[in-house]
Amino acid sequence: MAGAPGCGLADRDQAGETISLRELPGHGIGGHATGARAGTGTAGRAHGSVPFVRKQYHLWAAATGFDAWDVDRLISLSRGLPVHAVTVDSVREVDTVYWFDGSAAAPTVRAIVEHARLMLDADSSFPVILGPDGRVMDGMHRIARAMLEGKTEVSAVRFLALPEPDYRDCQPADLPY
Numbered sequence: 399m400a401g402a403p404g405c406g407l408a409d410r411d412q413a414g415e416t417i418s419l420r421e422l423p424g425h426g427i428g429g430h431a432t433g434a435r436a437g438t439g440t441a442g443r444a445h446g447s448v449p450f451v452r453k454q455y456h457l458w459a460a461a462t463g464f465d466a467w468d469v470d471r472l473i474s475l476s477r478g479l480p481v482h483a484v485t486v487d488s489v490r491e492v493d494t495v496y497w498f499d500g501s502a503a504a505p506t507v508r509a510i511v512e513h514a515r516l517m518l519d520a521d522s523s524f525p526v527i528l529g530p531d532g533r534v535m536d537g538m539h540r541i542a543r544a545m546l547e548g549k550t551e552v553s554a555v556r557f558l559a560l561p562e563p564d565y566r567d568c569q570p571a572d573l574p575y
Contacts (some may be wrong), residue, residue, distance in 0.1 A: 453575045454537045455564070465563035466573055469536050472527050472561065479555035481525045486552060488542055492535050517542040526554040 415439045454469040486492060497513060498505045516539045526537030565573060
């Protein structure tokens, strides 16, 4: 994988055991950066098969930008992890400014409607992917959809150790889509 301008290409490492979200202390804010890619539907695909999902990166604030994980890689790395139920109320991000925090994008009506579409189109048959501290690495739209539908739990997988990011200290606009 080639490095993106303004981003440091990261080394990769991962482990794959899970523990209960309820056993961990609090966790912080994350987010996604997305780019267009052929199609958006994932219905009927097994966990780990993502040929028609829009290109996404999961972002966590870093020293001078963001660390970025390619969501396709997170899905691949999470294959085979045990799936367990997580209560929506235990996901701290649901009470944060998740999609618009630290972003140049304002939460306009249009932006909120676009996110509502993503929530309604989210395929809840795929488990949410959690980091070792319980932060959402993929699946916030599935969690939001569950909330809209009045569900109290979502299916999730969880990394015991945090995989190395694909890029370090990046700006979302510098990532390859």
